[in-house]
Amino acid sequence: MADRPAQLIACHDCDLLQREIFLNPGCTATCRRCGAVLYRNATDSINRTLAYTVAASILFVIANLFPILSIEMGGDRAGITLYGAVLSLWDQGFQAVSVVVLLTTIIMPAIQLSSMAFLLVPLEFDQVPFRYTLYVRTLQYVQPWSMVEVFLLGVLVSLVKLTHNFKVIPGVALWSFAMLTLLIAAVASSFSARDVWARLDRITGRGVSS
Amino acid sequence: MSQSVSAAGQGLCSCHVCNLVSRLERPSVAAHCPRCGTRLHFRQPGSVSRCWALLIAAYILYIPSNLLVMMETGSLISYRKDTIMSGIVHLWKTGSEIIALIVFAASVVIPLLKLISLTVLLVSVQRRSGWHPRQRARLYRMIELVGRWSMLDVYVVTLLATLVQLGSMAIVKAGPASIAFGAVVILTMFASKQFDPRLIWDPLQNEEFHD
Numbered sequence: 001m002a003d004r005p006a007q008l009i010a011c012h013d014c015d016l017l018q019r020e021i022f023l024n025p026g027c028t029a030t031c032r033r034c035g036a037v038l039y040r041n042a043t044d045s046i047n048r049t050l051a052y053t054v055a056a057s058i059l060f061v062i063a064n065l066f067p068i069l070s071i072e073m074g075g076d077r078a079g080i081t082l083y084g085a086v087l088s089l090w091d092q093g094f095q096a097v098s099v100v101v102l103l104t105t106i107i108m109p110a111i112q113l114s115s116m117a118f119l120l121v122p123l124e125f126d127q128v129p130f131r132y133t134l135y136v137r138t139l140q141y142v143q144p145w146s147m148v149e150v151f152l153l154g155v156l157v158s159l160v161k162l163t164h165n166f167k168v169i170p171g172v173a174l175w176s177f178a179m180l181t182l183l184i185a186a187v188a189s190s191f192s193a194r195d196v197w198a199r200l201d202r203i204t205g206r207g208v209s210s
Numbered sequence: 211m212s213q214s215v216s217a218a219g220q221g222l223c224s225c226h227v228c229n230l231v232s233r234l235e236r237p238s239v240a241a242h243c244p245r246c247g248t249r250l251h252f253r254q255p256g257s258v259s260r261c262w263a264l265l266i267a268a269y270i271l272y273i274p275s276n277l278l279v280m281m282e283t284g285s286l287i288s289y290r291k292d293t294i295m296s297g298i299v300h301l302w303k304t305g306s307e308i309i310a311l312i313v314f315a316a317s318v319v320i321p322l323l324k325l326i327s328l329t330v331l332l333v334s335v336q337r338r339s340g341w342h343p344r345q346r347a348r349l350y351r352m353i354e355l356v357g358r359w360s361m362l363d364v365y366v367v368t369l370l371a372t373l374v375q376l377g378s379m380a381i382v383k384a385g386p387a388s389i390a391f392g393a394v395v396i397l398t399m400f401a402s403k404q405f406d407p408r409l410i411w412d413p414l415q416n417e418e419f420h421d
Contacts, residue, residue, distance in 0.1 A: 008217075008222070008231045009229065009231060010217035010222065010223075010224035012224065012226065012229070013347055013350075013351070013407045014216075014343075014407065014408055014410070014411040015216040015217050015218055015224070015411060015412075016214055016216060016217075016411070017215045017217045017220060017222065017231075033214055033344075033411070034344060034347040034407075034411065035348065039229075068369070069369070069373060071373055071374075080372050080373050084372065085368050085369055085372040085373075088371070088372040089368050089371060092371060092383065092384060094384050096389050096392065096393075097364060097367075097368065097388050097389055098368070100364065101364065101368050104361065105365075133228075133246040133247055133248070136227055136228065136246070137227050137248065140226075144354075144357075144399060144403070145399075147358055147361055150358055150359055150361045151361075151365050153316075153359075153365075154362050154363075154364075154365025154366045154368075154369060155365070157309055157312065157313060157362065157366050158365075158366050158369040161306070161309070161366070161370065162370070162373065162374075164306075165380060193228070193229070194229065197228050197230075197245070197246075201245075
């Protein structure tokens, strides 16, 4: 990406004022005082992040439509989807917990993936995304609350607990969640807000003075 | 370290959304980032007091989350009510040592680590301590990273309570501790979000910033 050296940058963790330096692709600049990551030169960030986002969105839909686990008892097979689990918890009187599960495993990841798409699709075609600040800000707030990887570990722990007493059959959604976890990690690691702002500055022709 | 200059010390403010550094002419007036329009602050407003409030609430709920029942499991031959800790012990005894360790790390070690670390960070910041700032910064980054994994037990209870409900031979019910525990996880996540790590470094430059 277009690098803008000699620009001032303040570490978000310790507020140390530093000058940006040019980075080779794949390298990371860290704060010289506190060691926080300042920025990365993520290779081809917008393109790759968009690709991962599209793939993750498809898997997200599959993961939510199909059963995660099924148990078999006396010839009967009973499976649950994620949303089914949320509903059942609500019916058992644990509304607060069920809302938390709904938010962290369905709504937040959905917001995360859709904001990413709203932001990156126009940028890919050199257009200025509608209300882009909103999406960047949303991504920042939503990221810690999207807990697909924790949920996946929860499914695996449940699987082991259940195999003591039941015959458990992993469902399609379990594999989808596993892939989704990897893809969301890929989205997070290839996304670079700095590249997004650099692209926006280029498109709008707005030179950033420091 | 002696020549370290903080942005705020120069009247410069870094936007927390787009990282653009801009000059705040009159800090008393509400200023907005010229690039993305976000409200600019030298430091997160009310960081320490808000963090304390959330942390104290988390401490209070930590007690019922460990004393109350997390999960009830019953079958034709046995019936048990488990707290978080007794559930882990039961897992260990029934031969799932690895799972017991994972749940122990997520449900016991991480919440305690977060509560204690945030308390240490807040006290040190309030006393304007210059004690190992790099280590404290690293501690903060670590709790930000691992905090979310505490949610594990909430998901396990959700899945088990739903799935076993469907079968007829056995029953699994969520217990009231799941509400308290979920609240502890969320409150500590909000608390660590509220904490502004830049406050760790301000005493080193003999600076003090608000807002």
